[in-house]
Amino acid sequence: MSSHVADIVDELIRLYDNLDQQSIEALGDLYTEDVTFTDPLHHVEGLDNLKQYFLNTIKGIDYCHFAFAERARQGDDVFVTWQMRLKHPKLAQGREIIVPGTSHLKLAEDKIYQQTDYYDAGAMLYEHVPVLGYVIEKIKTRVKSS
Secondary structure, eight states: OOHHHHHHHHHHHHHHTTOOHHHHHGGGGTEEEEEEEEOSSOEEESHHHHHHHHHHHHTTOSEEEEEEEEEEEETTEEEEEEEEEEEOTTSGGGOEEEEEEEEEEEEETTEEEEEEEEEOHHHHTGGGSHHHHHHHHHHHHHHHTO
Protein backbone atom coordinates (compact mmCIF):
# COMPACT_ATOMS: atom_id res chain seq x y z
CA MET A 1 0.00 0.00 0.00
CA SER A 2 1.47 3.35 -0.97
CA SER A 3 2.35 5.75 1.82
CA HIS A 4 -0.41 8.27 1.02
CA VAL A 5 -3.06 5.54 1.13
CA ALA A 6 -1.58 4.15 4.34
CA ASP A 7 -1.70 7.68 5.77
CA ILE A 8 -5.39 8.00 4.81
CA VAL A 9 -6.25 4.69 6.46
CA ASP A 10 -4.24 5.65 9.56
CA GLU A 11 -6.12 8.96 9.71
CA LEU A 12 -9.45 7.13 9.27
CA ILE A 13 -8.52 4.82 12.14
CA ARG A 14 -7.51 7.77 14.33
CA LEU A 15 -10.74 9.69 13.68
CA TYR A 16 -13.04 6.69 14.11
CA ASP A 17 -11.16 5.23 17.06
CA ASN A 18 -13.50 7.05 19.40
CA LEU A 19 -16.23 8.73 17.40
CA ASP A 20 -17.14 11.95 19.20
CA GLN A 21 -17.88 15.60 18.42
CA GLN A 22 -14.19 16.52 18.18
CA SER A 23 -13.35 13.75 15.71
CA ILE A 24 -16.46 14.57 13.65
CA GLU A 25 -15.34 18.20 13.32
CA ALA A 26 -12.01 16.94 11.90
CA LEU A 27 -13.64 14.91 9.10
CA GLY A 28 -12.66 17.62 6.59
CA ASP A 29 -9.06 16.44 6.97
CA LEU A 30 -10.08 13.09 5.53
CA TYR A 31 -13.07 13.64 3.23
CA THR A 32 -13.70 15.86 0.20
CA GLU A 33 -16.34 18.59 0.38
CA ASP A 34 -18.56 16.62 -2.04
CA VAL A 35 -18.13 13.23 -0.33
CA THR A 36 -20.81 10.58 -0.75
CA PHE A 37 -21.35 8.25 2.21
CA THR A 38 -23.63 5.21 2.10
CA ASP A 39 -24.39 2.60 4.73
CA PRO A 40 -27.33 0.18 5.15
CA LEU A 41 -29.41 2.87 6.86
CA HIS A 42 -28.50 6.15 5.12
CA HIS A 43 -27.15 7.86 2.02
CA VAL A 44 -25.48 11.22 2.65
CA GLU A 45 -23.98 13.70 0.19
CA GLY A 46 -21.60 16.50 1.16
CA LEU A 47 -19.16 16.96 4.03
CA ASP A 48 -21.49 19.16 6.12
CA ASN A 49 -24.29 16.60 5.79
CA LEU A 50 -21.87 13.81 6.73
CA LYS A 51 -20.82 15.69 9.86
CA GLN A 52 -24.47 16.24 10.77
CA TYR A 53 -25.27 12.56 10.14
CA PHE A 54 -22.49 11.48 12.52
CA LEU A 55 -23.47 14.10 15.13
CA ASN A 56 -27.05 12.77 15.05
CA THR A 57 -25.77 9.19 15.19
CA ILE A 58 -23.78 9.71 18.39
CA LYS A 59 -26.55 11.56 20.26
CA GLY A 60 -27.45 9.65 23.38
CA ILE A 61 -24.82 6.94 23.02
CA ASP A 62 -22.45 6.03 25.82
CA TYR A 63 -19.69 5.30 23.29
CA CYS A 64 -19.00 4.23 19.73
CA HIS A 65 -15.59 2.71 19.01
CA PHE A 66 -14.20 1.18 15.81
CA ALA A 67 -11.41 -1.40 15.80
CA PHE A 68 -9.91 -1.74 12.32
CA ALA A 69 -8.31 -4.94 11.05
CA GLU A 70 -7.51 -5.84 7.44
CA ARG A 71 -6.73 -3.36 4.67
CA ALA A 72 -6.45 -3.85 0.93
CA ARG A 73 -5.89 -1.49 -1.97
CA GLN A 74 -6.52 -1.68 -5.69
CA GLY A 75 -5.71 1.57 -7.45
CA ASP A 76 -7.61 4.34 -5.70
CA ASP A 77 -9.98 1.86 -4.04
CA VAL A 78 -9.26 0.93 -0.43
CA PHE A 79 -11.07 -1.73 1.58
CA VAL A 80 -10.90 -1.93 5.37
CA THR A 81 -12.58 -4.32 7.77
CA TRP A 82 -13.65 -3.21 11.21
CA GLN A 83 -15.61 -4.06 14.30
CA MET A 84 -17.88 -1.43 15.80
CA ARG A 85 -18.53 -1.46 19.54
CA LEU A 86 -21.55 0.62 20.45
CA LYS A 87 -23.34 1.20 23.73
CA HIS A 88 -26.68 3.00 23.79
CA PRO A 89 -29.01 3.01 26.81
CA LYS A 90 -32.06 2.29 24.61
CA LEU A 91 -30.56 -0.65 22.68
CA ALA A 92 -29.82 -4.17 23.97
CA GLN A 93 -30.90 -3.14 27.47
CA GLY A 94 -27.85 -0.88 27.63
CA ARG A 95 -25.37 -3.68 26.87
CA GLU A 96 -22.55 -3.28 24.36
CA ILE A 97 -23.41 -4.17 20.76
CA ILE A 98 -20.62 -5.50 18.54
CA VAL A 99 -21.07 -5.30 14.76
CA PRO A 100 -18.47 -6.37 12.17
CA GLY A 101 -18.29 -4.46 8.89
CA THR A 102 -16.30 -3.44 5.86
CA SER A 103 -15.77 -0.04 4.25
CA HIS A 104 -15.01 0.58 0.58
CA LEU A 105 -13.24 3.93 0.16
CA LYS A 106 -12.71 5.70 -3.15
CA LEU A 107 -9.86 8.20 -3.15
CA ALA A 108 -9.02 11.31 -5.12
CA GLU A 109 -6.20 13.74 -4.36
CA ASP A 110 -5.39 12.06 -1.03
CA LYS A 111 -8.95 12.32 0.32
CA ILE A 112 -12.00 10.08 0.43
CA TYR A 113 -14.70 11.15 -2.01
CA GLN A 114 -16.90 8.10 -1.61
CA GLN A 115 -17.39 5.66 1.25
CA THR A 116 -19.70 2.67 1.31
CA ASP A 117 -20.06 0.77 4.57
CA TYR A 118 -21.34 -2.80 4.63
CA TYR A 119 -22.70 -4.33 7.85
CA ASP A 120 -25.75 -6.11 9.21
CA ALA A 121 -28.16 -3.33 10.22
CA GLY A 122 -30.35 -5.89 11.97
CA ALA A 123 -27.48 -6.97 14.20
CA MET A 124 -26.77 -3.34 15.03
CA LEU A 125 -30.24 -1.96 15.53
CA TYR A 126 -33.39 -3.91 14.78
CA GLU A 127 -32.56 -6.99 16.84
CA HIS A 128 -32.05 -4.82 19.93
CA VAL A 129 -35.40 -3.03 19.88
CA PRO A 130 -37.62 -5.12 22.22
CA VAL A 131 -40.62 -5.97 20.00
CA LEU A 132 -38.67 -6.04 16.72
CA GLY A 133 -35.92 -8.13 18.30
CA TYR A 134 -38.45 -10.73 19.40
CA VAL A 135 -40.05 -10.91 15.94
CA ILE A 136 -36.68 -11.14 14.16
CA GLU A 137 -35.51 -13.92 16.50
CA LYS A 138 -38.73 -15.89 15.83
CA ILE A 139 -38.24 -15.50 12.06
CA LYS A 140 -34.60 -16.64 12.30
CA THR A 141 -35.63 -19.69 14.35
CA ARG A 142 -38.31 -20.62 11.83
CA VAL A 143 -35.94 -20.23 8.85
CA LYS A 144 -33.25 -22.35 10.55
CA SER A 145 -35.69 -25.18 11.24
CA SER A 146 -37.03 -25.23 7.66
